[in-house]
Amino acid sequence: MIFLYACLLLLRLAPVLTLGPQPPKIRPRDVATFEPQESGVLDGASFVDWIHSQSSAGIRAGALREGSYRVTPGSDNAHIFLDNLHSFTLWMDSVNLTMTKVGLPAFEIYRCSDLVTYGPTAWWDTPGFSQATITDVQKTGDQAYNVGFHLDDGYDSSFLLKSGQVDGEYTNPKTGRLEAGPGWSTISGSATAVDGKENTYTVPITDSYFAPQVGYKILARGEFIFCNKVGESNDTIINDYTLLNCAGFTWISSANRKITFNSYVVKPAPFPPPGGTELPARSSSADGVHSSGDYIGPTFDSCFFSALDDDCMAVHGSLYTIASAGSAANSFVTATGSASPGDILRFYANVTYTVLGTATVTSATASSDALTITVDALPSQVSNLAHTVWTNQMRSGSGFAVLNTHTTGNRGRGAIIKASNGLIANNLFEGVTYGALDLGPEFSDWGEGDYVHNVSLINNTVQECNYISKAAAAVMVHGDGENDVHGNSNITISGLTIEGTTASNLYVGATEGLRVGGVRFVDAFREKYELWESWPDAVATFENVAFEAVTGKVEIVGGIGKEGIEAAKAIGDVTGLEGGVEGLVTVTTDSDATER
16 A cells, blocks of 8 residues: 555656756746836835736736846835735746845745746845854863954954854865854854954854864854745745845745745855845855645755755644643643644653544634634543643645755755655755754654654665764654654655765664665765764664565665674564564675775
8 A cells, every 4th residue: 555655646746756957937028027116126015016916907927127136125024025916927037136124034925826936036135144264273171162263355243243153164175065064153252353363353162063163164143034934825836046145044834735946046155146235144044945834745846955054945843732621522722833623633742752642623712822622532542631742733744745856065954854745756965964864753852743654755865964963864764752663654765875974874763664675875884074973873773663565675885884883773673574674784895885
């Protein structure tokens, strides 16, 4: 049944998988076009009013005149705020937009449907950053340093000279790849100017992720923003949008039904935007696209993410606490959360996160400060509502897809998925500091879920990921809390290649119905970088897993580059394998692979 599901899913998406990146669409010559009144300036409010006037007149497409514009805010919501726009195509290709108000999103798309957008390239001028290059590092204690830095041309020192958080990026000297830098560090005291050296300072830094190094770029942010927002919208397509600098999440998505990001690009911009007065920050900070609580998850197709400071793509729901029992049978009161009749809720024991069962919502009544939810029948294992937490299975991004996408040099995960009924296929993840793919809940750390069900990983490549980090594996399917196999289910891993790691390659835990085959580990545990102590100490680890089938080879090519590392390891209850995990993985010696 699982195999049939995977085949049907692949057949349904076959045109998407085989086409790959597409040439940019060309705007029609006869499309109605908005002409800004002032040269080089786009009034956000006037542009949005014009779009809605076109739509009200029954015209289903419009365009912005090609060119470069500084955008004045169209509302308190965003520079360009599209609300209740339906069955419309908006052309903004060959357009550069420079946002003028720090802290205000570029676009907000709200309560729209059947909306298709093309372009533009968007910038901020400037998103409240200082930028400098580290010139000297003196260790002063445990995770404490005095860091010397030279302020980069075009930046002031305001954010670097006060306590706060700093981030960074650098060009990795061993790979030549631009990568997110030393991590979220904290300036723990006042900076001091260095005598005789212009724009050169020292500052004490407390660091909990990576030791700062000479040559790193460090960035201090003044304001965290959501660069773009999309909410309560259906069947909306964002085509060929390029974002060149950002001080927060590049898109936040919530309560949507199928948003498609096609050929979406996020990358650093080491030069001023057109018409800009300041150099932008060179890294985008935090997540690329953050889908939280979508009814139907987003599709990413042919996207590119470079040097982000956290996760490139995140899809998840949320974990909620129960305040008290309700007055009616099978009801409870919660201060936060969202539910509608017909939604399926999953209940967990608080702290241990043991799965207690599911129930279907029959009614949900909101008051000013609480939500009362009634279900058809509380699970029998729910004995104390005060010690119970819950998730909404209908609001975790089910139905997502990650296709033909390339992530490079980001510090978080390539894709972090806590949603079901999805496909991850034909992607390249390289230089990701943590795991390239991370599937499963993070209840205890972030209050995000859920477990993943009916997800296929097909023909993905992972290169030089999971180094200088504490992540358990380059590719992970995991649980959270005291669950055995009753967590994730119906997971297919096929055609996976993991190359050049210095830590664990594959970890699967708390999973039943695992199908795996066509998996290659190349240059496993090669010590090209400073190596953190890694857990688990095996190339492939399976913990509390019920295998459904082995569909092809699982092999280590070129041997294992570190002594004491096992090829495969079983922890807890691992079933469904003849001969155990020891017979699952074969090791071959390839001299070429060993020398790489």
